[in-house]
Amino acid sequence: MSDQLKSGLYAFDLVQKRAKRPAGAPDKQLARKVTKVGVVGAGLMAGQLALLFARRLDVPVVMTDLDQERLDKGVAYVHGEVDKLLGKGRVSQDKANRLKGLVTGSLTKDAFADADFVIEAVFEKMEIKQQVFAEVEAVVSPEAVLATNTSSLSVTEMASRLQHPERVVGFHFFNPVAVLPLLEIIRGEKTDDAALATAFATAKQLKKTAVLCKDAPAFVVNRLLTLFMGEVLAAVEEGTEPEVADRAVSPLGLPMSPLMLLQLVGPAVALHVSETLHEAFPERFAVSPQLAEVVKAGKTQIFAPDFSIDPEVKALLSGGTNPSEESAILDRALRALAREVRVMLDEGVVAEPADIDLCLITGAGWPFHTGGITPYLDRSGVSEAVNGRPFHEGALKAL
Numbered sequence: 212m213s214d215q216l217k218s219g220l221y222a223f224d225l226v227q228k229r230a231k232r233p234a235g236a237p238d239k240q241l242a243r244k245v246t247k248v249g250v251v252g253a254g255l256m257a258g259q260l261a262l263l264f265a266r267r268l269d270v271p272v273v274m275t276d277l278d279q280e281r282l283d284k285g286v287a288y289v290h291g292e293v294d295k296l297l298g299k300g301r302v303s304q305d306k307a308n309r310l311k312g313l314v315t316g317s318l319t320k321d322a323f324a325d326a327d328f329v330i331e332a333v334f335e336k337m338e339i340k341q342q343v344f345a346e347v348e349a350v351v352s353p354e355a356v357l358a359t360n361t362s363s364l365s366v367t368e369m370a371s372r373l374q375h376p377e378r379v380v381g382f383h384f385f386n387p388v389a390v391l392p393l394l395e396i397i398r399g400e401k402t403d404d405a406a407l408a409t410a411f412a413t414a415k416q417l418k419k420t421a422v423l424c425k426d427a428p429a430f431v432v433n434r435l436l437t438l439f440m441g442e443v444l445a446a447v448e449e450g451t452e453p454e455v456a457d458r459a460v461s462p463l464g465l466p467m468s469p470l471m472l473l474q475l476v477g478p479a480v481a482l483h484v485s486e487t488l489h490e491a492f493p494e495r496f497a498v499s500p501q502l503a504e505v506v507k508a509g510k511t512q513i514f515a516p517d518f519s520i521d522p523e524v525k526a527l528l529s530g531g532t533n534p535s536e537e538s539a540i541l542d543r544a545l546r547a548l549a550r551e552v553r554v555m556l557d558e559g560v561v562a563e564p565a566d567i568d569l570c571l572i573t574g575a576g577w578p579f580h581t582g583g584i585t586p587y588l589d590r591s592g593v594s595e596a597v598n599g600r601p602f603h604e605g606a607l608k609a610l
């Protein structure tokens with residue numbers, strides 16, 4: 212019974228059991244039936260969502276966007292993905308035809324009139340999302356659920372100007388949607404049990420791992436990844452070679468290095484999320500001035516095609532003359548995580564440490580052998596050192 216095996220068993224239990232009975236989900240009898248879905252936006256996330264809803268719910272899905280060109284591109288993406296599934300033998304010809312028929316586009320939101328679940332995946336700007344929800348509310352029934360795929364904005368604020376804010380729920384997917392099972396479901400201040408139950412029932416039909424989160428900045432995964440990435444970036448800014456800082460956290464066995472993740476997420480998006488978190492928690496989240504420089508320079512790629520760090524990006528990220536050892540960088544990153552997880556649990560962002568781990572495993576691909584993160588923080592002594600107590604009082608030891 213090594214520590215890794217104990218953590219692995221714990222993680223297995225999370226994805227097999229806890230994922231199926233989400234903590235805090237309301238009575239499923241309250242869920243309303245979803246017979247038609249609206250998707251606002253036809254961009255990167257919207258296309259993936261439209262495909263998933265059509266495939267798993269087998270109901271009509273109508274997409275909309277600002278102009279015909281973007282809309283056509285979004286619908287064509289979905290149809291192209293259906294063709295790929297057909298090519299791989301994952302769906303039959305009949306099913307492929309049916310899926311293509313189910314996913315359509317409309318430039319006006321009137322097409323949403325009989326939709327009972329509308330999800331928005333438009334630009335990450337509060338005013339735009341509020342406007343979109345107001346337009347949708349004008350055409351749908353009072354019971355229709357309005358869901359947002361926002362990564363970091365307040366669901367409560369987004370709902371605040373609506374006639375029926377109780378129907379709004381956060382429904383935060385992770386990219387790539389087909390690969391990452393996690394769905395953070397966010398209850399806004401006014402969200403009612405019927406809307407929330409509908410969200411959980413829909414998540415189940417979509418075969419996603421739903422975790423209930425409080426409406427707190429960046430919810431769970433993005434909050435922790437931003438914090439973690441921030442420590443690595445800070446070490447670079449202080450003078451550590453980017454390659455060294457990036458490698459420092461490799462003992463955690465993450466699916467990719469922090470700088471590779473930064474490239475995947477996109478420096479501009481990462482900066483935006485860090486700004487949101489800094490605004491909420493200035494004492495714990497910094498906005499990296501160097502990352503801001505990278506964004507200002509219009510850099511989207513951190514790595515060259517041969518996986519070396521782009522020399523221009525390296526110059527933009529680097530700063531000080533105070534390099535750190537790899538072990539010190541890992542230590543500061545782990546300490547920051549331990550402190551933040553404790554704060555999140557005290558704030559009630561999720562019910563238990565297990566939900567934090569379930570989120571990191573299913574939303575960010577963190578490995579089973581660390582049990583997500585809290586068992587690892589416990590067994591490496593970091594929880595005790597930072598918070599004065601472990602996250603798991605004996606429960607994991609009893610395995």
Ligand SMILES: NC(=O)c1ccc[n+]([C@@H]2O[C@H](COP(=O)([O-])OP(=O)(O)OC[C@H]3O[C@@H](n4cnc5c(N)ncnc54)[C@H](O)[C@@H]3O)[C@@H](O)[C@H]2O)c1
Binds near residue numbers: 256335385
């Ligand atoms: N990209 C990711 O990895 C990711 C992951 C999870 C969540 N999200 C969130 O999903 C949302 C969408 O992100 P994305 O990466 O798909 O962006 P994107 O830029 O690819 O797509 C956004 C689309 O919304 C359209 N749009 C803007 N305003 C509109 C309006 N008023 N009405 C209709 N359409 C409008 C745009 O034309 C664009 O096609 C954001 O809130 C983002 O934070 C993104």
